[in-house]
Amino acid sequence: METQKTGFAAGRTKKMTITGMLGAISVVLGFTPLGFIPIGLANVTTMHIPVIIGAIVEGPFVGAMVGLIFGISSLIKSFMTPTPISFIFMNPLVSVVPRVLIGILTYYFYTAMKKVVRNEKTVLLMSGAFGTLVNTVLVLGTAYLLYAQRIVEAMSLPEGGAFAFFMGIATTNGVPEMIVAAVVTAASVTAIKKIVKN
Template sequence: MSEKNVAFTRDRSIPKSYELVLTALFTAIIVVMAFTPLGFIPLVVINATIIHIPVILGAIFCGPKKGAFLGFVFGLTSFIKNTLMPTSMSAFVFSPILASSIDGAAGVVKSTIICFVPRILVGIIPYFVYRGIVKLTTSSHAKAAKVISNLVISVLLLVGIHAFFAKMLTTDSKEMIGWVSGAAAAVIYFIVMELTGRKKDGRFLGYVYAGVTGALTNTLLVMPMIYIFYKEAYANALSIEPGAVMGVILGVISFNGIIEAIVAAVLVAAIGMVLNKVHRR
């Protein structure tokens, strides 16, 4: 078997006992992150959520079934925290118990869906994205796949860094500074990855894309669900007009969502490569 094929199949050879140990470890990490400040990285204008990182890694190394379980644990911690220790008026979104006082039995169903379904999918979708990227980058189209992958991440960097500076700065030129900084970072990333990334096997890009899709799966499912299920109630909780809810939703997706996706890409790639080396030993 060639080295490229070994790179694709090695993760599948993880012993069941090792998978169980990793699943237990990731479960403990999720619980600790959920109930301590360790689940967030302060980035000046945002506390980037990283609780989904062990869910994504669990999906990659232990498979989609155990990944789904870890996603359920993620959702369960969110349910417990928002029910027993709510930090905002919109905590009912993730708490079926609190939602029942707002929308009765329908609220229980809606908040259960929002709280658990996106988080469970965070433990499933990245697995297939990782496998797909690894397979694609070991095919005859590997060069084109890596170029396209680098372009997509570069665009995410451009948008994320622009949004970061647009919120952090108060000067009239903040938009220009944001676009220039984002463009510079995107170009540098693309050039560096094109010069050095070809020496890496497909797993590295697989980890990057698994991190991005895992983070975006959570954001792109939770926020639209809030709009669909709780537009009026969410507006009341935020003390805004119902017509302004869409703007808030899009703002969270374009700012928090992109930045958290970038953070997830970095952390999943870094930790994933380390875990892969440990497994190989």
């Protein structure tokens, strides 16, 4: 019984440590230029990648907690450094909820794919891309549903131009972000698992 308690405490401590570490990385990426990689015309974000890694390595709870930290930092940043469209991220339904769901949905996608795809690296690449897709679709989709007209006004777009605006972001940034996240996730998770084994 004592051994079980010790094992449980050690496991909980490990999860808390990884959550704190990956959450801190997300915050640093969010508040510094390190969170963005210029690729051509795109400004690719990497802030969501720690959420994906946390979900794969430690499960949906850790993924959700890292996502929560990422989302809250995004919410805070929208007030600290406002832009013409910062009002979007001042709503937790846009800035926080989708980021929590990244961790949960990515974990279940990863476990499902492991049952049908034998190559672990392929599954990791797919999971990194999937987590990014979740972030892109949920954030932009929620923003469009809630703020389409305000975006038109804030960005001086033609009437009904919000859809094209968001599709442009999804196409220009979303695809490169999926590629970057896939590669970084596969490399990072592989390295972490090797360290844990040793």
